[in-house]
Amino acid sequence: MGLTLAQKLIKSHLVEGEMKVGTEIGLRIDQTLTQDATGTMAYLEFEAMGVDRVKTERSVAYIDHNTLQTGFENADDHRFIQTVTKKHGIYFSRPGNGICHQVHLERFGIPGKTLIGSDSHTPTGGGIGMLAMGAGGLDVAVAMGGGTYYIPMPKMTRINLTGYLKPWVSAKDVILEVLRIMSVKGGVGKIIEYGGEGVKTLSVPERATITNMGAELGATTSVFPSDEITLAFLKAQGRENDWVELLPDEDAVYDEVIDIDLCSLTPMAACPHMPDNVKTTDEIGRIKVDQVAIGSCTNSSYVDMMKVASILKGKTIDPSVSLCIAPGSKQVLNMLALNGALSDMISAGARILESACGPCIGMGQSPNSGGVSLRTFNRNFEGRSGTKDGKIYLVSPEVAAASALTGYLTDPRELGDAPQISMPEHFIVNDNMIVPPASPEEAKNVEVLRGPNIKPFPKTEPLPADITAKAVLKVGDNITTDHIMPAGAKILPYRSNIPHLSQYCFAVCDETFPERIKAEGKGFIIGGANYGQGSSREHAALVPLYLGVKAVITKSFARIHVANLVNAGILPFTFSDEVDYDRIDQMDELELVGIRDCIENNKPVVLKNITKGEEYNLDSSHLSERQRAMLLCGGLLDYTREMNK
Protein backbone atom coordinates (compact mmCIF):
# COMPACT_ATOMS: atom_id res chain seq x y z
CA MET A 1 0.00 0.00 0.00
CA GLY A 2 1.39 3.41 -0.99
CA LEU A 3 1.91 6.37 1.32
CA THR A 4 0.36 9.81 1.36
CA LEU A 5 2.78 12.74 1.20
CA ALA A 6 2.24 13.50 4.90
CA GLN A 7 2.90 9.85 5.80
CA LYS A 8 6.16 10.01 3.82
CA LEU A 9 7.22 13.14 5.70
CA ILE A 10 6.34 11.50 9.02
CA LYS A 11 8.14 8.27 8.10
CA SER A 12 11.34 10.08 7.20
CA HIS A 13 11.34 11.84 10.61
CA LEU A 14 9.95 9.07 12.83
CA VAL A 15 12.14 8.37 15.86
CA GLU A 16 9.57 6.67 18.10
CA GLY A 17 6.24 4.91 17.81
CA GLU A 18 4.22 3.27 15.11
CA MET A 19 2.33 5.08 12.34
CA LYS A 20 -1.03 3.83 13.61
CA VAL A 21 -3.81 6.45 13.81
CA GLY A 22 -4.18 7.81 17.35
CA THR A 23 -1.01 6.31 18.85
CA GLU A 24 1.77 8.61 20.01
CA ILE A 25 4.61 9.14 17.55
CA GLY A 26 7.89 10.98 18.11
CA LEU A 27 9.31 13.15 15.31
CA ARG A 28 12.74 14.61 14.66
CA ILE A 29 12.39 18.35 14.12
CA ASP A 30 14.58 20.07 11.51
CA GLN A 31 13.49 23.69 11.94
CA THR A 32 11.82 25.82 14.62
CA LEU A 33 10.36 29.31 14.69
CA THR A 34 9.16 31.54 17.49
CA GLN A 35 7.37 34.87 17.58
CA ASP A 36 8.01 37.41 20.32
CA ALA A 37 4.85 36.88 22.39
CA THR A 38 5.71 33.21 22.96
CA GLY A 39 9.43 33.44 22.22
CA THR A 40 10.66 34.99 25.46
CA MET A 41 9.47 32.02 27.51
CA ALA A 42 10.66 29.51 24.89
CA TYR A 43 14.21 30.94 25.09
CA LEU A 44 14.14 31.10 28.90
CA GLU A 45 13.17 27.42 28.79
CA PHE A 46 15.91 26.69 26.29
CA GLU A 47 18.46 28.41 28.54
CA ALA A 48 17.21 26.38 31.51
CA MET A 49 18.06 23.17 29.62
CA GLY A 50 21.71 24.17 29.66
CA VAL A 51 22.30 23.35 25.97
CA ASP A 52 24.94 25.64 24.42
CA ARG A 53 23.83 25.60 20.83
CA VAL A 54 20.61 24.64 19.07
CA LYS A 55 20.64 21.15 17.62
CA THR A 56 18.13 21.89 14.85
CA GLU A 57 19.22 22.55 11.26
CA ARG A 58 17.70 26.04 11.36
CA SER A 59 15.92 27.97 14.11
CA VAL A 60 14.57 31.48 13.69
CA ALA A 61 13.18 34.03 16.17
CA TYR A 62 10.77 36.60 14.74
CA ILE A 63 9.56 39.85 16.26
CA ASP A 64 6.15 40.56 14.79
CA HIS A 65 3.44 40.54 17.47
CA ASN A 66 4.22 43.22 20.05
CA THR A 67 5.94 45.76 17.86
CA LEU A 68 4.05 48.77 19.22
CA GLN A 69 5.87 49.91 22.32
CA THR A 70 3.82 51.21 25.20
CA GLY A 71 6.42 50.62 27.91
CA PHE A 72 9.91 49.26 28.37
CA GLU A 73 8.69 45.64 28.59
CA ASN A 74 8.48 44.96 24.83
CA ALA A 75 11.84 46.56 24.15
CA ASP A 76 13.38 44.48 26.92
CA ASP A 77 11.87 41.34 25.46
CA HIS A 78 13.16 42.13 21.96
CA ARG A 79 16.68 42.84 23.22
CA PHE A 80 16.70 39.65 25.26
CA ILE A 81 15.57 37.58 22.27
CA GLN A 82 18.14 39.24 19.98
CA THR A 83 21.06 38.45 22.30
CA VAL A 84 19.97 35.02 23.51
CA THR A 85 19.48 33.88 19.89
CA LYS A 86 22.89 35.22 18.85
CA LYS A 87 24.52 33.24 21.63
CA HIS A 88 22.78 29.93 20.99
CA GLY A 89 22.85 29.62 17.20
CA ILE A 90 19.43 31.02 16.24
CA TYR A 91 18.65 33.50 13.46
CA PHE A 92 16.91 36.72 14.55
CA SER A 93 14.40 38.49 12.32
CA ARG A 94 14.24 42.09 13.50
CA PRO A 95 11.02 44.03 14.11
CA GLY A 96 9.97 45.47 10.74
CA ASN A 97 11.27 42.47 8.78
CA GLY A 98 7.83 40.94 8.64
CA ILE A 99 5.37 38.39 9.92
CA CYS A 100 6.99 35.10 10.98
CA HIS A 101 5.11 32.80 8.58
CA GLN A 102 5.49 35.07 5.55
CA VAL A 103 9.22 35.56 6.11
CA HIS A 104 9.79 31.90 6.92
CA LEU A 105 8.18 30.89 3.64
CA GLU A 106 10.28 33.41 1.71
CA ARG A 107 13.67 32.85 3.30
CA PHE A 108 13.84 29.64 5.36
CA GLY A 109 11.18 27.06 4.51
CA ILE A 110 12.48 23.92 2.76
CA PRO A 111 10.29 21.21 1.21
CA GLY A 112 10.44 17.90 3.07
CA LYS A 113 11.65 19.35 6.37
CA THR A 114 9.79 19.31 9.68
CA LEU A 115 9.06 22.65 11.35
CA ILE A 116 7.46 23.42 14.69
CA GLY A 117 6.67 26.96 15.74
CA SER A 118 5.31 28.53 18.90
CA ASP A 119 2.47 30.00 16.88
CA SER A 120 -0.69 28.23 15.77
CA HIS A 121 -0.37 29.33 12.12
CA THR A 122 2.98 27.56 11.62
CA PRO A 123 1.21 25.13 9.20
CA THR A 124 1.60 27.95 6.64
CA GLY A 125 4.90 26.16 5.83
CA GLY A 126 2.83 23.29 4.37
CA GLY A 127 2.42 25.53 1.31
CA ILE A 128 6.03 24.79 0.41
CA GLY A 129 5.81 21.07 1.21
CA MET A 130 6.97 21.16 4.84
CA LEU A 131 5.45 19.18 7.70
CA ALA A 132 4.85 22.34 9.74
CA MET A 133 3.01 22.35 13.06
CA GLY A 134 2.07 24.79 15.79
CA ALA A 135 3.37 23.83 19.26
CA GLY A 136 3.86 25.14 22.78
CA GLY A 137 6.92 27.22 23.67
CA LEU A 138 8.30 24.38 25.75
CA ASP A 139 7.98 21.91 22.85
CA VAL A 140 9.93 24.35 20.68
CA ALA A 141 12.61 24.77 23.36
CA VAL A 142 12.95 21.00 23.65
CA ALA A 143 13.18 20.58 19.86
CA MET A 144 15.90 23.25 19.77
CA GLY A 145 17.72 21.25 22.41
CA GLY A 146 17.60 18.14 20.22
CA GLY A 147 14.51 16.58 21.81
CA THR A 148 11.75 14.70 20.04
CA TYR A 149 8.34 16.24 19.29
CA TYR A 150 5.35 14.01 20.09
CA ILE A 151 1.93 13.99 18.42
CA PRO A 152 -0.83 11.42 18.06
CA MET A 153 -0.54 9.86 14.58
CA PRO A 154 -3.12 11.83 12.53
CA LYS A 155 -5.71 10.58 10.06
CA MET A 156 -5.17 11.51 6.41
CA THR A 157 -7.65 13.69 4.55
CA ARG A 158 -7.15 14.44 0.87
CA ILE A 159 -8.68 17.49 -0.71
CA ASN A 160 -8.81 16.85 -4.40
CA LEU A 161 -8.72 20.10 -6.37
CA THR A 162 -9.85 20.16 -10.00
CA GLY A 163 -10.23 23.03 -12.49
CA TYR A 164 -8.86 26.52 -11.92
CA LEU A 165 -9.89 29.70 -10.11
CA LYS A 166 -12.07 32.05 -12.14
CA PRO A 167 -11.14 35.77 -12.31
CA TRP A 168 -11.69 37.59 -8.96
CA VAL A 169 -11.79 34.31 -7.03
CA SER A 170 -8.73 33.58 -4.93
CA ALA A 171 -6.97 31.12 -2.62
CA LYS A 172 -8.82 32.64 0.35
CA ASP A 173 -12.08 31.48 -1.20
CA VAL A 174 -10.67 27.95 -1.47
CA ILE A 175 -9.93 27.70 2.25
CA LEU A 176 -13.23 29.40 3.13
CA GLU A 177 -14.96 26.69 1.09
CA VAL A 178 -12.99 24.00 2.95
CA LEU A 179 -14.05 25.60 6.26
CA ARG A 180 -17.66 25.69 5.08
CA ILE A 181 -17.50 21.96 4.27
CA MET A 182 -15.46 20.72 7.26
CA SER A 183 -16.20 23.31 10.03
CA VAL A 184 -13.78 24.58 12.67
CA LYS A 185 -13.70 21.17 14.34
CA GLY A 186 -13.52 19.11 11.14
CA GLY A 187 -9.73 18.90 10.96
CA VAL A 188 -9.03 17.74 14.53
CA GLY A 189 -6.60 14.81 14.55
CA LYS A 190 -6.09 15.03 10.78
CA ILE A 191 -3.52 16.18 8.26
CA ILE A 192 -5.13 17.85 5.27
CA GLU A 193 -3.26 17.01 2.09
CA TYR A 194 -4.04 18.87 -1.13
CA GLY A 195 -3.77 17.11 -4.46
CA GLY A 196 -5.31 16.84 -7.91
CA GLU A 197 -4.84 18.75 -11.16
CA GLY A 198 -6.06 22.02 -9.59
CA VAL A 199 -3.00 22.16 -7.34
CA LYS A 200 -0.83 23.00 -10.36
CA THR A 201 -2.76 26.25 -10.88
CA LEU A 202 -1.86 27.60 -7.42
CA SER A 203 1.40 29.42 -6.61
CA VAL A 204 3.26 28.81 -3.33
CA PRO A 205 1.90 32.00 -1.64
CA GLU A 206 -1.63 30.92 -2.66
CA ARG A 207 -1.03 27.44 -1.28
CA ALA A 208 0.30 29.05 1.90
CA THR A 209 -2.92 31.05 2.33
CA ILE A 210 -4.76 27.71 2.27
CA THR A 211 -2.44 25.84 4.66
CA ASN A 212 -2.34 28.86 6.99
CA MET A 213 -6.06 28.62 7.66
CA GLY A 214 -5.88 24.86 8.11
CA ALA A 215 -5.28 25.98 11.71
CA GLU A 216 -8.89 27.20 11.76
CA LEU A 217 -10.02 23.66 10.84
CA GLY A 218 -8.26 22.43 13.99
CA ALA A 219 -6.02 20.25 11.80
CA THR A 220 -2.60 18.99 12.93
CA THR A 221 -1.33 20.57 9.73
CA SER A 222 -1.99 20.90 5.99
CA VAL A 223 0.41 20.15 3.17
CA PHE A 224 0.83 20.66 -0.56
CA PRO A 225 3.15 18.63 -2.80
CA SER A 226 6.52 20.07 -3.73
CA ASP A 227 6.45 20.32 -7.53
CA GLU A 228 7.61 22.57 -10.36
CA ILE A 229 5.48 25.43 -8.91
CA THR A 230 7.43 25.10 -5.65
CA LEU A 231 10.67 25.09 -7.62
CA ALA A 232 9.63 28.31 -9.42
CA PHE A 233 8.98 30.03 -6.06
CA LEU A 234 12.29 28.92 -4.57
CA LYS A 235 14.10 29.98 -7.75
CA ALA A 236 12.50 33.44 -7.53
CA GLN A 237 13.81 33.61 -3.96
CA GLY A 238 17.30 32.56 -5.12
CA ARG A 239 16.95 29.26 -3.25
CA GLU A 240 16.44 26.66 -5.98
CA ASN A 241 19.02 24.41 -4.30
CA ASP A 242 16.56 23.89 -1.45
CA TRP A 243 14.05 22.21 -3.76
CA VAL A 244 13.19 18.52 -3.76
CA GLU A 245 10.23 16.91 -5.46
CA LEU A 246 7.67 15.47 -3.01
CA LEU A 247 4.54 13.71 -4.12
CA PRO A 248 2.20 11.13 -2.60
CA ASP A 249 2.31 7.57 -3.97
CA GLU A 250 -0.20 6.88 -6.75
CA ASP A 251 -1.85 4.20 -4.59
CA ALA A 252 -1.84 6.19 -1.33
CA VAL A 253 -4.89 5.50 0.83
CA TYR A 254 -6.68 8.34 2.59
CA ASP A 255 -9.18 8.14 5.48
CA GLU A 256 -11.35 10.75 3.79
CA VAL A 257 -11.46 12.44 0.36
CA ILE A 258 -13.16 15.75 -0.42
CA ASP A 259 -13.52 17.02 -4.00
CA ILE A 260 -13.54 20.72 -4.81
CA ASP A 261 -13.91 22.07 -8.34
CA LEU A 262 -12.04 25.39 -8.29
CA CYS A 263 -14.10 26.63 -11.27
CA SER A 264 -17.27 26.42 -9.17
CA LEU A 265 -16.08 28.82 -6.45
CA THR A 266 -17.24 32.43 -6.14
CA PRO A 267 -16.10 35.23 -3.77
CA MET A 268 -16.97 34.40 -0.15
CA ALA A 269 -16.74 35.73 3.40
CA ALA A 270 -16.63 34.14 6.85
CA CYS A 271 -19.30 36.04 8.76
CA PRO A 272 -19.15 37.05 12.45
CA HIS A 273 -17.97 35.40 14.66
CA MET A 274 -16.53 32.12 13.35
CA PRO A 275 -14.18 31.29 10.47
CA ASP A 276 -16.56 28.52 9.33
CA ASN A 277 -19.64 30.76 9.17
CA VAL A 278 -19.04 31.05 5.44
CA LYS A 279 -21.41 32.51 2.84
CA THR A 280 -20.94 33.81 -0.69
CA THR A 281 -20.91 37.59 -1.07
CA ASP A 282 -24.19 37.19 -3.01
CA GLU A 283 -25.81 35.43 -0.05
CA ILE A 284 -24.66 38.11 2.40
CA GLY A 285 -25.85 41.01 0.25
CA ARG A 286 -24.95 44.70 0.44
CA ILE A 287 -23.84 45.55 3.96
CA LYS A 288 -22.25 48.86 4.92
CA VAL A 289 -18.54 48.60 5.74
CA ASP A 290 -16.70 50.83 8.25
CA GLN A 291 -13.22 49.42 8.05
CA VAL A 292 -11.11 47.31 5.71
CA ALA A 293 -7.86 45.74 6.96
CA ILE A 294 -5.53 43.99 4.51
CA GLY A 295 -2.55 41.92 5.66
CA SER A 296 -1.77 39.20 8.27
CA CYS A 297 0.05 35.91 7.78
CA THR A 298 -2.87 34.69 5.65
CA ASN A 299 -2.97 37.29 2.88
CA SER A 300 -0.02 39.63 2.68
CA SER A 301 2.12 38.17 -0.10
CA TYR A 302 3.48 40.21 -2.99
CA VAL A 303 0.76 39.03 -5.39
CA ASP A 304 -1.99 39.75 -2.82
CA MET A 305 -0.68 43.28 -2.37
CA MET A 306 -0.24 43.87 -6.10
CA LYS A 307 -3.84 42.87 -6.73
CA VAL A 308 -4.97 45.34 -4.07
CA ALA A 309 -2.78 48.11 -5.50
CA SER A 310 -4.09 47.53 -8.98
CA ILE A 311 -7.74 47.64 -7.81
CA LEU A 312 -7.06 50.90 -5.92
CA LYS A 313 -4.92 52.53 -8.64
CA GLY A 314 -6.23 55.93 -9.71
CA LYS A 315 -9.30 55.72 -7.41
CA THR A 316 -10.27 57.00 -3.95
CA ILE A 317 -11.64 54.89 -1.12
CA ASP A 318 -15.17 55.56 0.12
CA PRO A 319 -15.13 58.47 2.62
CA SER A 320 -16.78 56.36 5.34
CA VAL A 321 -14.20 53.54 5.17
CA SER A 322 -10.90 53.37 7.04
CA LEU A 323 -8.51 51.24 4.95
CA CYS A 324 -5.30 49.95 6.49
CA ILE A 325 -2.75 47.78 4.71
CA ALA A 326 0.15 45.88 6.28
CA PRO A 327 2.38 44.17 3.68
CA GLY A 328 3.60 40.87 5.15
CA SER A 329 7.32 41.36 4.94
CA LYS A 330 10.05 43.85 4.25
CA GLN A 331 10.63 42.04 0.95
CA VAL A 332 7.02 42.64 -0.12
CA LEU A 333 6.95 46.25 1.14
CA ASN A 334 10.24 47.03 -0.55
CA MET A 335 9.06 45.64 -3.90
CA LEU A 336 5.81 47.64 -3.68
CA ALA A 337 7.83 50.77 -2.90
CA LEU A 338 10.14 50.25 -5.86
CA ASN A 339 7.48 49.45 -8.47
CA GLY A 340 5.12 52.29 -7.50
CA ALA A 341 2.32 50.06 -6.14
CA LEU A 342 2.76 51.54 -2.67
CA SER A 343 2.13 54.95 -4.14
CA ASP A 344 -1.11 53.66 -5.74
CA MET A 345 -2.29 52.47 -2.32
CA ILE A 346 -1.34 55.70 -0.55
CA SER A 347 -2.90 57.86 -3.27
CA ALA A 348 -6.18 55.98 -2.95
CA GLY A 349 -6.27 56.77 0.79
CA ALA A 350 -4.84 53.63 2.42
CA ARG A 351 -3.11 53.88 5.79
CA ILE A 352 0.11 51.88 5.47
CA LEU A 353 1.11 49.92 8.56
CA GLU A 354 4.36 48.27 9.56
CA SER A 355 5.07 44.78 8.18
CA ALA A 356 3.85 42.98 11.30
CA CYS A 357 0.76 41.28 12.78
CA GLY A 358 -0.70 44.66 13.79
CA PRO A 359 -4.51 44.66 13.91
CA CYS A 360 -4.63 40.84 13.69
CA ILE A 361 -3.27 40.64 17.24
CA GLY A 362 -5.20 43.70 18.39
CA MET A 363 -2.21 46.06 18.10
CA GLY A 364 -4.13 49.09 16.90
CA GLN A 365 -6.91 49.55 14.32
CA SER A 366 -9.80 48.22 16.41
CA PRO A 367 -13.00 49.04 14.49
CA ASN A 368 -15.54 51.56 15.77
CA SER A 369 -18.26 50.40 18.20
CA GLY A 370 -20.63 48.02 16.44
CA GLY A 371 -18.59 48.58 13.28
CA VAL A 372 -18.29 46.21 10.32
CA SER A 373 -14.70 45.38 9.47
CA LEU A 374 -13.67 43.33 6.43
CA ARG A 375 -10.33 41.68 7.06
CA THR A 376 -8.09 39.43 4.99
CA PHE A 377 -7.06 37.72 8.26
CA ASN A 378 -7.75 34.23 9.58
CA ARG A 379 -9.79 34.70 12.76
CA ASN A 380 -12.96 36.64 13.50
CA PHE A 381 -13.77 35.55 17.05
CA GLU A 382 -15.91 37.92 19.07
CA GLY A 383 -13.80 40.66 20.66
CA ARG A 384 -10.47 39.64 19.03
CA SER A 385 -10.40 42.90 17.08
CA GLY A 386 -10.36 44.84 20.35
CA THR A 387 -13.95 46.06 19.81
CA LYS A 388 -16.38 43.94 21.78
CA ASP A 389 -19.32 44.43 19.44
CA GLY A 390 -17.26 44.73 16.24
CA LYS A 391 -18.47 42.54 13.36
CA ILE A 392 -15.55 40.98 11.53
CA TYR A 393 -15.86 39.35 8.10
CA LEU A 394 -12.92 37.36 6.72
CA VAL A 395 -12.47 37.96 3.00
CA SER A 396 -9.98 37.80 0.13
CA PRO A 397 -7.78 40.80 -0.77
CA GLU A 398 -9.93 41.29 -3.89
CA VAL A 399 -13.19 41.55 -1.91
CA ALA A 400 -11.48 43.79 0.66
CA ALA A 401 -10.10 46.26 -1.87
CA ALA A 402 -13.30 46.39 -3.94
CA SER A 403 -15.37 47.04 -0.79
CA ALA A 404 -12.99 49.78 0.38
CA LEU A 405 -13.82 51.65 -2.83
CA THR A 406 -17.61 51.26 -2.65
CA GLY A 407 -18.17 51.38 1.14
CA TYR A 408 -20.28 48.21 0.90
CA LEU A 409 -19.42 44.52 0.90
CA THR A 410 -18.77 44.14 -2.81
CA ASP A 411 -18.44 41.20 -5.13
CA PRO A 412 -15.28 42.23 -7.00
CA ARG A 413 -16.67 40.72 -10.22
CA GLU A 414 -18.74 43.92 -10.43
CA LEU A 415 -15.52 45.84 -11.16
CA GLY A 416 -15.07 44.32 -14.63
CA ASP A 417 -11.78 42.83 -15.77
CA ALA A 418 -9.65 41.31 -13.02
CA PRO A 419 -6.04 42.46 -12.64
CA GLN A 420 -3.58 40.07 -14.29
CA ILE A 421 -0.85 39.66 -11.72
CA SER A 422 1.49 36.75 -11.50
CA MET A 423 4.33 35.82 -9.22
CA PRO A 424 7.55 37.66 -10.17
CA GLU A 425 10.43 35.71 -11.66
CA HIS A 426 12.73 37.25 -9.07
CA PHE A 427 11.91 38.63 -5.65
CA ILE A 428 14.17 41.32 -4.24
CA VAL A 429 16.32 39.47 -1.76
CA ASN A 430 17.92 41.54 0.98
CA ASP A 431 18.35 39.73 4.29
CA ASN A 432 19.90 42.66 6.14
CA MET A 433 17.15 42.57 8.77
CA ILE A 434 17.91 38.94 9.58
CA VAL A 435 20.74 38.78 12.11
CA PRO A 436 22.70 35.52 11.88
CA PRO A 437 23.87 33.83 15.08
CA ALA A 438 27.42 34.19 16.35
CA SER A 439 29.90 31.42 15.57
CA PRO A 440 30.42 28.95 18.43
CA GLU A 441 33.72 30.69 19.22
CA GLU A 442 32.25 34.24 19.17
CA ALA A 443 29.22 33.06 21.11
CA LYS A 444 31.33 32.65 24.25
CA ASN A 445 31.65 36.44 24.43
CA VAL A 446 28.01 37.29 23.67
CA GLU A 447 26.28 38.72 26.71
CA VAL A 448 22.55 37.97 26.99
CA LEU A 449 20.90 41.27 27.86
CA ARG A 450 18.15 41.00 30.44
CA GLY A 451 16.14 44.04 31.34
CA PRO A 452 14.03 44.03 34.49
CA ASN A 453 11.20 42.27 32.58
CA ILE A 454 13.32 39.18 31.92
CA LYS A 455 13.31 36.76 34.82
CA PRO A 456 14.82 33.26 34.81
CA PHE A 457 12.79 30.09 34.30
CA PRO A 458 11.53 28.78 37.69
CA LYS A 459 13.83 26.37 39.52
CA THR A 460 13.13 22.68 39.12
CA GLU A 461 14.56 19.70 41.03
CA PRO A 462 14.47 15.90 40.75
CA LEU A 463 11.57 14.22 42.52
CA PRO A 464 12.49 13.64 46.20
CA ALA A 465 11.90 10.36 48.09
CA ASP A 466 8.91 11.75 50.07
CA ILE A 467 7.03 15.07 49.99
CA THR A 468 5.38 16.64 53.04
CA ALA A 469 3.44 19.89 52.52
CA LYS A 470 0.16 21.59 53.37
CA ALA A 471 -2.98 21.70 51.21
CA VAL A 472 -2.37 25.40 50.61
CA LEU A 473 -5.39 25.72 48.32
CA LYS A 474 -8.63 23.80 47.93
CA VAL A 475 -10.83 24.69 44.94
CA GLY A 476 -14.08 23.34 43.46
CA ASP A 477 -15.04 21.88 40.08
CA ASN A 478 -14.30 23.31 36.60
CA ILE A 479 -11.28 25.43 37.45
CA THR A 480 -10.01 26.91 34.16
CA THR A 481 -6.49 27.92 33.19
CA ASP A 482 -7.87 31.49 33.32
CA HIS A 483 -8.61 30.98 37.03
CA ILE A 484 -5.11 29.63 37.60
CA MET A 485 -3.30 32.26 35.52
CA PRO A 486 -5.47 35.07 34.18
CA ALA A 487 -4.65 36.68 30.79
CA GLY A 488 -5.48 40.19 29.59
CA ALA A 489 -3.67 43.27 28.35
CA LYS A 490 -2.49 44.21 31.85
CA ILE A 491 -0.65 40.92 32.24
CA LEU A 492 0.40 40.12 28.64
CA PRO A 493 3.67 42.12 28.65
CA TYR A 494 4.90 39.98 31.56
CA ARG A 495 5.08 36.60 29.88
CA SER A 496 8.82 36.54 30.51
CA ASN A 497 8.39 37.58 34.14
CA ILE A 498 6.99 34.67 36.17
CA PRO A 499 7.64 36.33 39.56
CA HIS A 500 5.48 39.30 38.51
CA LEU A 501 2.76 37.00 37.15
CA SER A 502 2.76 34.94 40.35
CA GLN A 503 0.91 37.67 42.26
CA TYR A 504 -2.13 37.04 40.01
CA CYS A 505 -2.15 33.23 40.42
CA PHE A 506 -5.69 32.14 41.43
CA ALA A 507 -6.44 35.83 42.18
CA VAL A 508 -10.04 35.38 40.98
CA CYS A 509 -10.65 32.42 43.37
CA ASP A 510 -8.53 33.30 46.39
CA GLU A 511 -6.32 36.36 46.27
CA THR A 512 -4.45 35.40 49.46
CA PHE A 513 -3.13 32.19 47.83
CA PRO A 514 0.18 33.59 46.47
CA GLU A 515 1.08 35.07 49.87
CA ARG A 516 0.05 31.91 51.71
CA ILE A 517 2.15 29.53 49.60
CA LYS A 518 5.10 31.92 49.65
CA ALA A 519 4.96 31.86 53.46
CA GLU A 520 4.84 28.03 53.44
CA GLY A 521 7.53 27.72 50.75
CA LYS A 522 5.69 24.77 49.13
CA GLY A 523 2.26 23.16 49.00
CA PHE A 524 -0.34 20.89 47.42
CA ILE A 525 -3.44 22.03 45.52
CA ILE A 526 -6.66 20.06 46.01
CA GLY A 527 -9.08 20.41 43.09
CA GLY A 528 -12.51 19.19 42.01
CA ALA A 529 -13.60 17.75 38.66
CA ASN A 530 -12.27 18.94 35.27
CA TYR A 531 -9.40 20.90 36.78
CA GLY A 532 -7.36 22.97 34.27
CA GLN A 533 -9.92 23.15 31.48
CA GLY A 534 -9.72 25.93 28.86
CA SER A 535 -6.63 27.03 26.98
CA SER A 536 -3.32 25.20 26.71
CA ARG A 537 -1.58 28.09 28.53
CA GLU A 538 1.68 26.69 29.92
CA HIS A 539 1.95 29.59 32.38
CA ALA A 540 -0.88 27.92 34.34
CA ALA A 541 1.69 25.28 35.30
CA LEU A 542 4.88 27.39 35.33
CA VAL A 543 3.55 29.96 37.80
CA PRO A 544 2.43 27.31 40.35
CA LEU A 545 5.86 25.69 39.87
CA TYR A 546 7.52 29.01 40.73
CA LEU A 547 5.32 29.36 43.82
CA GLY A 548 6.32 25.89 45.08
CA VAL A 549 3.31 23.72 44.17
CA LYS A 550 4.54 20.10 44.38
CA ALA A 551 1.38 18.19 43.45
CA VAL A 552 -2.15 18.87 42.24
CA ILE A 553 -4.66 16.27 43.45
CA THR A 554 -8.12 16.41 41.92
CA LYS A 555 -11.30 14.49 41.13
CA SER A 556 -10.36 14.76 37.41
CA PHE A 557 -8.19 16.82 35.03
CA ALA A 558 -8.48 18.45 31.62
CA ARG A 559 -6.07 16.52 29.36
CA ILE A 560 -3.76 19.30 28.16
CA HIS A 561 -3.28 20.74 31.61
CA VAL A 562 -2.05 17.38 32.96
CA ALA A 563 0.61 17.38 30.24
CA ASN A 564 1.62 20.94 31.18
CA LEU A 565 1.87 20.01 34.87
CA VAL A 566 4.08 17.01 34.07
CA ASN A 567 6.24 19.17 31.78
CA ALA A 568 6.70 21.55 34.72
CA GLY A 569 7.57 18.66 37.07
CA ILE A 570 4.38 19.00 39.16
CA LEU A 571 2.75 15.67 40.18
CA PRO A 572 -0.83 15.32 38.90
CA PHE A 573 -2.96 12.72 40.73
CA THR A 574 -6.66 11.98 40.95
CA PHE A 575 -8.49 10.53 43.97
CA SER A 576 -9.24 6.81 43.52
CA ASP A 577 -12.39 7.48 45.54
CA GLU A 578 -13.81 10.98 44.88
CA VAL A 579 -15.32 11.23 48.39
CA ASP A 580 -11.79 11.60 49.79
CA TYR A 581 -11.83 15.10 48.26
CA ASP A 582 -14.35 16.09 50.99
CA ARG A 583 -12.14 14.72 53.76
CA ILE A 584 -9.33 17.21 53.14
CA ASP A 585 -9.53 20.76 54.45
CA GLN A 586 -7.41 23.65 53.29
CA MET A 587 -4.15 23.79 55.27
CA ASP A 588 -4.28 20.12 56.33
CA GLU A 589 -0.76 18.71 56.51
CA LEU A 590 -0.30 16.01 53.85
CA GLU A 591 2.42 13.56 52.89
CA LEU A 592 3.19 11.60 49.72
CA VAL A 593 5.06 8.69 51.23
CA GLY A 594 7.82 7.04 49.15
CA ILE A 595 6.65 8.99 46.12
CA ARG A 596 9.87 8.63 44.11
CA ASP A 597 9.74 4.86 44.43
CA CYS A 598 6.03 4.85 43.46
CA ILE A 599 6.66 6.86 40.29
CA GLU A 600 9.82 4.98 39.37
CA ASN A 601 8.30 1.52 39.81
CA ASN A 602 4.68 2.31 38.93
CA LYS A 603 3.43 1.42 42.44
CA PRO A 604 0.12 2.59 43.97
CA VAL A 605 0.34 6.10 45.41
CA VAL A 606 -0.96 6.83 48.93
CA LEU A 607 -1.63 10.30 50.35
CA LYS A 608 -1.34 10.58 54.13
CA ASN A 609 -3.39 13.25 55.88
CA ILE A 610 -1.22 13.90 58.94
CA THR A 611 -3.70 16.42 60.40
CA LYS A 612 -6.64 14.00 60.26
CA GLY A 613 -4.71 10.74 60.68
CA GLU A 614 -6.18 9.28 57.47
CA GLU A 615 -4.87 7.79 54.22
CA TYR A 616 -6.27 8.08 50.68
CA ASN A 617 -5.46 6.08 47.55
CA LEU A 618 -4.51 8.15 44.52
CA ASP A 619 -4.69 7.21 40.86
CA SER A 620 -1.70 7.77 38.56
CA SER A 621 -2.70 5.42 35.74
CA HIS A 622 -3.05 8.36 33.31
CA LEU A 623 0.73 8.88 33.36
CA SER A 624 2.71 7.34 30.48
CA GLU A 625 6.13 5.83 30.99
CA ARG A 626 7.70 8.91 29.40
CA GLN A 627 5.77 11.18 31.77
CA ARG A 628 6.93 9.17 34.80
CA ALA A 629 10.53 9.53 33.59
CA MET A 630 9.98 13.28 33.20
CA LEU A 631 8.58 13.61 36.74
CA LEU A 632 11.57 11.77 38.18
CA CYS A 633 13.93 14.24 36.48
CA GLY A 634 11.93 17.32 37.55
CA GLY A 635 10.07 18.05 34.32
CA LEU A 636 10.52 18.08 30.57
CA LEU A 637 13.55 20.39 30.47
CA ASP A 638 15.53 18.30 32.94
CA TYR A 639 14.39 15.14 31.17
CA THR A 640 15.66 16.47 27.83
CA ARG A 641 18.94 17.46 29.49
CA GLU A 642 19.29 13.90 30.81
CA MET A 643 18.45 12.37 27.43
CA ASN A 644 21.10 14.52 25.75
CA LYS A 645 23.86 13.35 28.09
Ligand code: F3S
Ligand atom coordinates in the same frame (compact mmCIF):
# COMPACT_ATOMS: atom_id res chain seq x y z
FE1 F3S B 1 0.33 37.33 13.47
FE2 F3S B 1 -2.25 37.18 13.15
FE3 F3S B 1 -0.72 35.53 11.92
S1 F3S B 1 -1.21 37.54 15.07
S2 F3S B 1 1.13 35.29 13.15
S3 F3S B 1 -0.78 37.73 11.61
S4 F3S B 1 -2.61 35.04 12.94
